Amino acid sequence: MWLIGVFVLCLISPVPGLSPAQREISAALGSQVLIPMEIELRRDSSRCDEFTWKYRYKNDFKASLLAKSRNCREPTVQRLRISENGSLEIPDAAREDSGIYTVEVHDSGGKLIHSANYTLYIQAPVSDPLLRVSCRPDGSAEISCRVQNGSDPTYSLSVNGRLELDSVSSVSGSGVNITVSSAPPWNISCSVRNRISERNSSLISESCPVPVSVPDIRVSCAPEGSAEIRCSVQNGSDPRFSWSWNGEAIHGNSNSSRGQIFLPAPVSGNISCTARNTVSDNNDTTSIFCPVPVSDPLLRVSCRADGRAEISCWAQNGSDPTYSLSVNGRLEVDSVSSVSGSGVNITVSSAAPWDISCSARNRISERHSSLISESCPETCAMTCLTKSVLGGCVTLFVTTVPLVVVCLHPMRKPKGNP
Numbered sequence: 001m002w003l004i005g006v007f008v009l010c011l012i013s014p015v016p017g018l019s020p021a022q023r024e025i026s027a028a029l030g031s032q033v034l035i036p037m038e039i040e041l042r043r044d045s046s047r048c049d050e051f052t053w054k055y056r057y058k059n060d061f062k063a064s065l066l067a068k069s070r071n072c073r074e075p076t077v078q079r080l081r082i083s084e085n086g087s088l089e090i091p092d093a094a095r096e097d098s099g100i101y102t103v104e105v106h107d108s109g110g111k112l113i114h115s116a117n118y119t120l121y122i123q124a125p126v127s128d129p130l131l132r133v134s135c136r137p138d139g140s141a142e143i144s145c146r147v148q149n150g151s152d153p154t155y156s157l158s159v160n161g162r163l164e165l166d167s168v169s170s171v172s173g174s175g176v177n178i179t180v181s182s183a184p185p186w187n188i189s190c191s192v193r194n195r196i197s198e199r200n201s202s203l204i205s206e207s208c209p210v211p212v213s214v215p216d217i218r219v220s221c222a223p224e225g226s227a228e229i230r231c232s233v234q235n236g237s238d239p240r241f242s243w244s245w246n247g248e249a250i251h252g253n254s255n256s257s258r259g260q261i262f263l264p265a266p267v268s269g270n271i272s273c274t275a276r277n278t279v280s281d282n283n284d285t286t287s288i289f290c291p292v293p294v295s296d297p298l299l300r301v302s303c304r305a306d307g308r309a310e311i312s313c314w315a316q317n318g319s320d321p322t323y324s325l326s327v328n329g330r331l332e333v334d335s336v337s338s339v340s341g342s343g344v345n346i347t348v349s350s351a352a353p354w355d356i357s358c359s360a361r362n363r364i365s366e367r368h369s370s371l372i373s374e375s376c377p378e379t380c381a382m383t384c385l386t387k388s389v390l391g392g393c394v395t396l397f398v399t400t401v402p403l404v405v406v407c408l409h410p411m412r413k414p415k416g417n418p
Contacts, residue, residue: 022117026195029124029151033093035101037086039114047108048072053088054102058119063102090120095151098122125197126150129175129190135208135279136179145190146175147199156191184208211280212236215259215273223364225265225292225319231273232259236280244272265292266319293365294318297343297358303376307349313358314343315367321360328355352376 027033041049050070056063067075067082074082081089086105090097098121105114127149134142147153155176157165164178180186189202213235220228231241241259243250246269250261259273267290274283295317302310313333315321323344325333332346348354357370 022119024119024121026121026123027093028196029093029095029122031093033090033097033120033122034083035088035090035103035118035120037083037088037103037105038116039105041086041105042107043072045072049105049107049113051086051103051105053077053082054104055099056102057099063100066101093122095122121152121195123151123194123196124149126153126192126194126199128199129155129192129201131188131190131201131203133186133188133203133205133208135211137211137280139208139210140179140181141184141186141205141208142177142179143186143188144175144177145192145201146170147192150192150194150197152194153192154194158189160187209237209277209279210235212239212275212277212282214282215241215275215284217271217273217284217286219271219286219288219290221267221290222265223293225267225290227263227267227288227290229261229263229271229273229288230259231261231275233275233282236275236277238277239275240277242274242276244274246270263290265290268319289319291319291362291364292317294321294360294362294367296367297323297360297369299356299358299369299371301354301356301371301373301376304347307376308347309352309354309373309376310345310347311354311356312343312345313360313369314338315360318360318362318365320362322362324359324361326357 025033025035037051041051043049048071050068052068053066054063055066066080066088067077069075069082069086074084074086076082079091081091083089086103088101088103099119101118101120103114103116103118104112107113127147129145129147132144134144136142143157143159145155145157152169154167154169155165156163156167157176157178159178159180160182165176168176170176184205184207186205187202188205189200191198191200193199213233215231215233218230218232220230222228229243231243233239239259243261245263259275261271263271267288270285270287272283272285274281276282294315297313297315300312302312304310311325311327313323313325320337322335322337323333324331324335325344325346327346327348328350332348333344336344338344353372353374355370355372357368359366359368361367
């Protein structure tokens with residue numbers, strides 16, 4: 001017990017500007033605390049000093065009675081103990097034991113002979129402070145220092161030998177932060193203390209990433225309609241790039257470190273590039289269109305039942321083709337777009353042959369095809385009925401066998417018959 005008293009008494013210190021009867025005591029959470037009786041009590045039966053211990057929380061106005069001696073008998077109190085000399089003992093100190101303790105001693109005649117106030121602080125020791133450097137988009141850096149454990153810590157923080165913060169309490173309990181605009185490196189030192197402990201940490205930060213600027217998108221269309229797209233930034237440390245095409249993320253065909261991507265034909269839509277590093281990100285979007293060259297146009301002649309012919313021209317490949325079509329040197333269609341993408345069609349009523357020429361073009365290419373159609377097949381694939389008189393016979397051709405041949409011979413009337 002004597003060792004406990006010595007430990008706590010070493011932490012008792014007078015408060016500057018206060019009377020000697022007022023003291024501060026600081027103790028660690030879970031420790032045994034002794035609040036001393038600083039005078040020797042007279043304990044003979046004829047002249048016995050009586051004492052009381054009272055407690056109030058720091059902001060309370062009314063104190064509660066903890067213990068009161070009577071007839072030189074030591075009082076008993078719940079959880080706390082009173083020693084033989086009248087000192088107050090607190091085993092296993094908890095945070096709620098912090099507060100102001102008052103002792104008063106009266107002689108046997110009831111006269112006040114001693115009074116003292118003790119402000120008790122029960123604290124958890126601080127842990128080693130954690131330092132972090134966070135770079136900001138404007139090029140400055142935020143330096144933070146905090147502890148994970150410890151009661152009522154105060155912080156001192158210096159950068160490159162200059163004291164930036166001195167004994168500052170953390171308002172929110174999350175440590176302290178400062179912003180520096182000087183160029184790296186930064187030699188940072190942080191000390192954290194409370195009434196029972198002190199810890200220090202240091203850090204040298206060599207650099208701070210530069211925020212990325214808004215990316216620049218460059219597009220190169222290949223002759224066959226594919227696209228090579230490059231994304232770059234003027235400023236930014238170690239940028240990485242990601243892409244989206246018409247709102248969908250692109251994976252697998254991009255080089256994230258070089259900012260390069262390839263899109264197969266046809267290419268028409270919106271490309272977005274996002275550049276980012278550890279401190280920032282920026283993005284840009286642009287519309288791109290890479291036309292596909294037209295293929296050789298295809299020509300077709302279809303004969304109709306009414307004797308006219310339908311002429312079609314279309315290209316199987318190509319972006320936004322327009323068509324021109326001429327028949328027998330007459331321009332029938334001139335630079336007409338295909339509404340449905342199936343080419344153009346015209347109907348001619350002139351007799352065969354037809355000398356047909358068609359051109360398909362877009363802004364990067366032009367192709368031509370021609371066809372001479374000598375005749376137009378009859379409407380039916382096979383003749384349903386053909387009559388021919390050969391040697392007085394009528395031959396009937398039916399679409400399927402059998403073949404029936406009927407020969408008609410002129411019959412002379414027999415003589416004598418009507």
